[in-house]
Amino acid sequence: AQTVTQSQPEMSVQEAETVTLSCTYDTSESDYYLFWYKQPPSRQMILVIRQEAYKQQNATENRFSVNFQKAAKSFSLKISDSQLGDAAMYFCAYRGLNSGNTPLVFGKGTRLSVIA
Amino acid sequence: KAGVTQTPRYLIKTRGQQVTLSCSPISGHRSVSWYQQTPGQGLQFLFEYFSETQRNKGNFPGRFSGRQFSNSRSEMNVSTLELGDSALYLCASRSTSGPLETQYFGPGTRLLVL
Numbered sequence: 001a002q003t004v005t006q007s008q009p010e011m012s013v014q015e016a017e018t019v020t021l022s023c024t025y026d027t028s029e030s031d032y033y034l035f036w037y038k039q040p041p042s043r044q045m046i047l048v049i050r051q052e053a054y055k056q057q058n059a060t061e062n063r064f065s066v067n068f069q070k071a072a073k074s075f076s077l078k079i080s081d082s083q084l085g086d087a088a089m090y091f092c093a094y095r096g097l098n099s100g101n102t103p104l105v106f107g108k109g110t111r112l113s114v115i116a
Numbered sequence: 117k118a119g120v121t122q123t124p125r126y127l128i129k130t131r132g133q134q135v136t137l138s139c140s141p142i143s144g145h146r147s148v149s150w151y152q153q154t155p156g157q158g159l160q161f162l163f164e165y166f167s168e169t170q171r172n173k174g175n176f177p178g179r180f181s182g183r184q185f186s187n188s189r190s191e192m193n194v195s196t197l198e199l200g201d202s203a204l205y206l207c208a209s210r211s212t213s214g215p216l217e218t219q220y221f222g223p224g225t226r227l228l229v230l
Contacts (some may be wrong), residue, residue: 037221044224108158
């Protein structure tokens with residue numbers, strides 16, 4: 001079974017600084033998607049960024065970018081110029097494509113605090 | 117497009133009762149998935165429906181059931197509620213066409229079982 005591990009339960013960053021959240025996953029599949037979701041105190045899960053495994057180029061979305069290392073099964077999220085609104089739980093998620101209709105598998109999450 | 121909507125947003129029930137939660141997906145999305153989120157277990161997959169058929173089911177007891185209607189709206193039902201069923205229940209819809217099959221989540225229904 002696929003697993004997703006987020007080894008940092010909590011992180012903090014100064015406003016305007018850069019922070020990197022770690023995620024590793026375990027899979028034997030060759031085709032899959034990886035996602036980072038943000039869950040603010042409102043509890044609404046918001047998609048931050050996604051990466052297709054077949055793409056070597058790292059995905060970017062404005063201040064958010066990933067470092068995707070397929071061989072190492074690592075998928076870290078970098079947040080640049082951190083803002084107070086970035087404070088939230090961040091979940092890394094995996095969805096395999098080789099075995100049909102598989103659900104998202106989530107990590108336990110990293111709570112990010114942004115210090116003014 | 118309007119996002120995924122879930123009703124009700126908050127619910128308080130007592131042990132032994134049953135509950136039905138509703139989810140309306142993004143227009144055009146035919147896949148609806150349900151997840152349970154608790155502090156201890158994190159986010160766990162319950163089931164996925166597509167075109168009124170259950171396509172996948174997580175490791176939950178038979179007290180948890182769901183269905184999907186012809187307009188893609190979905191309901192999940194929990195019978196004989198237990199204290200451990202207290203959780204945030206998240207619904208997500210997904211477009212099954214195109215290269216980026218991304219799930220978009222609703223705001224959740226927070227269930228408290230007393």
